């Protein structure tokens with residue numbers, strides 16, 4: 703676990719003119735977005751407005767039909783599937799609505815798994831997994847299976863897993879969507895605290911305006927475009 707010392711306003715990831723088409727439908731219509739170092743950026747907007755598509759395009763899961771995704775010196779949109787997959791594994795972390803933990807593996811094994819797959823030796827991977835689980839208040843639960851954890855605990859394991867390889871950007875798609883309000887707030891706080899510990903930026907898609915209001919910045923998407931100047935956190 704490293705302490706981040708990244709200047710607050712530096713852009714770590716940017717999308718320019720992003721467009722993505724599904725059949726006849728343009729899910730993104732030429733949107734510009736930037737993610738700054740160390741921030742928690744909320745993407746809000748109505749259902750079907752293109753939030754998840756935006757997240758997937760920024761994260762290199764989907765390739766845009768038009769536009770550029772720039773991460774450091776790399777044009778993510780121009781990388782091959784293999785290179786994008788490598789980039790995701792090394793530089794990005796992911797938290798989804800349901801933790802998507804491997805049911806047969808313990809909490810500790812779930813967190814260590816991506817490290818092992820990335821070539822880290824078992825001892826280091828296990829140590830890092832334990833450290834992150836402890837940081838997320840899950841000390842003593844290392845040997846539990848996902849089915850033996852509450853929804854909030856499982857999401858914190860998912861956060862530990864997303865953080866363990868020290869990613870630059872964490873992408874979270876409705877990470878609190880399956881949780882009650884209080885657990886959701888605690889989970890979001892845990893995610894933001896974890897990211898601030900390492901200096902990672904967080905991009906979070908959410909329907910929850912209260913949760914968005916607590917993020918460092920909010921952008922609103924409407925019909926596949928960033929609704930610039932919109933009072934995204936109002937009401």
Ligand SMILES: Nc1ncnc2c1ncn2[C@@H]1O[C@H](COP(=O)(O)OP(=O)(O)OP(=O)(O)O)[C@@H](O)[C@H]1O
Pocket residue numbers: 724725727728729747748749750751752753754755756
């Ligand atoms: N794989 C796909 N094939 C066809 N259409 C798709 C696909 N994925 C998304 N869409 C369409 O693209 C538009 C944007 O979808 P997206 O999931 O990005 O929206 P969203 O804002 O995340 O929605 P929600 O808040 O409901 O999750 C929607 O009209 C959706 O139906």
